[in-house]
Amino acid sequence: MTDSQLTDVFVETADTLVGDFDVLEFLHVLTERCVELLGVSAAGLLLTDQQDSLQVVAASSERTRLLELFQLQTDQGPCVDCFRTGRPVSVTDLPAAQRWPRFTAAAAEVGYAAVHALPMRLRTEVIGALNLFDVQPGALDEGKLRIGQALADVATIGLLQHRAIRRGGILTEQLQTALNSRVLIEQAKGVLAERLQVDVSDAFALLRDGARSHNRRLSELAQAVVDGTEQLVPNVVPHPRG
Amino acid sequence: MPGPVGGRVGTGVVRGYPPVFARYGVPMSPDRRLRLWALVVAEARGAVVAVEHVCAVSVTVTGADSAAVAVSLRSTPREVLWASDRVASRVAELAVTFGEGPSVEATSGGPALVGDLTVPYCQARWPAFAPAAAASGVRAVFALPLQIGGIHLGVLDLYRARAGDLDGEQLADALVLADTVCAVLLDGPSQSRPDEDRHRPAQPGLRHPEVHQATGMISVQLRVSVEVALAHLRAFAYAHDRHLRDVAGDVVARRLRFEPEPAAERDS
Numbered sequence: 428m429t430d431s432q433l434t435d436v437f438v439e440t441a442d443t444l445v446g447d448f449d450v451l452e453f454l455h456v457l458t459e460r461c462v463e464l465l466g467v468s469a470a471g472l473l474l475t476d477q478q479d480s481l482q483v484v485a486a487s488s489e490r491t492r493l494l495e496l497f498q499l500q501t502d503q504g505p506c507v508d509c510f511r512t513g514r515p516v517s518v519t520d521l522p523a524a525q526r527w528p529r530f531t532a533a534a535a536e537v538g539y540a541a542v543h544a545l546p547m548r549l550r551t552e553v554i555g556a557l558n559l560f561d562v563q564p565g566a567l568d569e570g571k572l573r574i575g576q577a578l579a580d581v582a583t584i585g586l587l588q589h590r591a592i593r594r595g596g597i598l599t600e601q602l603q604t605a606l607n608s609r610v611l612i613e614q615a616k617g618v619l620a621e622r623l624q625v626d627v628s629d630a631f632a633l634l635r636d637g638a639r640s641h642n643r644r645l646s647e648l649a650q651a652v653v654d655g656t657e658q659l660v661p662n663v664v665p666h667p668r669g
Numbered sequence: 670m671p672g673p674v675g676g677r678v679g680t681g682v683v684r685g686y687p688p689v690f691a692r693y694g695v696p697m698s699p700d701r702r703l704r705l706w707a708l709v710v711a712e713a714r715g716a717v718v719a720v721e722h723v724c725a726v727s728v729t730v731t732g733a734d735s736a737a738v739a740v741s742l743r744s745t746p747r748e749v750l751w752a753s754d755r756v757a758s759r760v761a762e763l764a765v766t767f768g769e770g771p772s773v774e775a776t777s778g779g780p781a782l783v784g785d786l787t788v789p790y791c792q793a794r795w796p797a798f799a800p801a802a803a804a805s806g807v808r809a810v811f812a813l814p815l816q817i818g819g820i821h822l823g824v825l826d827l828y829r830a831r832a833g834d835l836d837g838e839q840l841a842d843a844l845v846l847a848d849t850v851c852a853v854l855l856d857g858p859s860q861s862r863p864d865e866d867r868h869r870p871a872q873p874g875l876r877h878p879e880v881h882q883a884t885g886m887i888s889v890q891l892r893v894s895v896e897v898a899l900a901h902l903r904a905f906a907y908a909h910d911r912h913l914r915d916v917a918g919d920v921v922a923r924r925l926r927f928e929p930e931p932a933a934e935r936d937s
Contacts, residue, residue: 478841604779610818613878617885627882653819
């Protein structure tokens with residue numbers, strides 16, 4: 428990570444937040460920036476569904492195995508502990524970790540050696556966690572921890588910002604809207620996977636490229652795909668992603 | 670070994686059990702879904718679980734006075750499906766008539782939780798609905814979308830004469846019950862048999878991404894809307910006594926395809 432990379436992310440984020448933006452697209456970009464800035468292998472954001480559980484809303488990669496790993500932590504794992512305590516949780520050597528046997532086994536199987544979870548905080552509440560995976564064992568240094576926490580805070584701000592502030596209940600409204608948008612994305616991935624005969628992991632990239640090239644919001648395009656009003660035929664054959 | 674969210678092994682049908690899980694700063698809660706479903710079944714008193722039973726429980730657990738469910742199917746007008754009393758019926762109809770209010774916003778957006786309709790903000794935002802609802806004796810409206818991603822079934826409204834927000838526990842219960850209304854609407858009365866716990870309808874929430882991916886795939890396979898596709902997926906899981914997410918996993922892995930029924934078979 429260089430200072431200029433950090434500056435770029437700061438400028439990009441500020442630029443997004445003052446405009447009209449799609450919250451899922453924003454959170455997705457943020458997870459990608461986490462990977463770049465913190466030098467980790469993968470990043471994901473999990474939000475409370477306010478019904479006693481955490482749900483994945485965005486990830487730096489839509490690979491099924493990775494999404495499963497995030498989803499596994501809805502009931503056990505570093506994210507849950509981080510969410511519950513409001514403090515960062517790090518496991519620097521996964522294969523040696525005794526806690527959460529199901530999660531650590533699954534993470535090690537995919538090849539991850541370390542996992543970190545940073546809280547998404549809003550005043551006295553914790554609304555979710557930023558989850559980082561690394562193939563290298565070891566802790567995040569102090570500088571990276573601070574940047575990681577700042578990125579988690581930016582995600583929180585983005586969630587609250589993305590629509591005009593309304594009355595009380597705003598947090599619930601935004602959280603539920605974000606979670607529901609994620610369900611919509613999954614449905615749209617399914618529609619595209621079947622229509623274009625591609626893997627669901629690749630369908631997200633098609634959706635996102637489509638939104639960018641047509642200058643449309645990700646969730647609006649996803650709704651149009653689900654409704655069948657948008658066919659989203661790619662002009663190039665999607666290349667398999669590694 | 671139980672699945673990631675602790676689906677009970679042996680009953681053969683997944684019911685989306687949430688994990689027992691603590692909120693930050695709040696003691697561990699018992700299984701919210703089990704507790705609420707038990708209340709719904711008790712409310713049905715041996716009858717088939719229907720929307721009104723779920724709504725009656727939602728009134729009790731949230732401290733509301735009344736509730737209504739309005740459905741909004743594409744290309745048909747919003748329609749009040751059920752209301753618990755005259756006040757609920759009147760206020761729900763007001764929203765339909767004026768085309769504004771928390772429940773109108775919740776039909777297409779996220780929840781609209783309004784602790785006090787008489788504040789200037791609300792009076793300005795809903796100039797026809799807010800004064801009329803207040804005149805009918807309703808100060809607080811909590812409108813919860815009956816929504817599963819791109820599927821918009823309608824809205825569950827909770828009404829209360831007293832101003833004030835829902836607390837965290839009431840809100841969590843209301844969100845679970847809104848999910849339950851979705852399940853009942855999707856499955857129809859025949860699926861929601863209250864006699865055995867294993868017939869508790871699967872919650873349509875996020876938990877298993879493959880369920881939503883499969884829904885999208887089936888909608889293309891059958892050339893139907895996503896809501897019809899999800900209803901088919903759920904019906905298949907019930908009929909074969911299998912976990913919803915396992916059936917969905919088979920669809921996503923392309924081990925299972927839904928084929929449109931030939932016309933002759935449909936008629937027989």
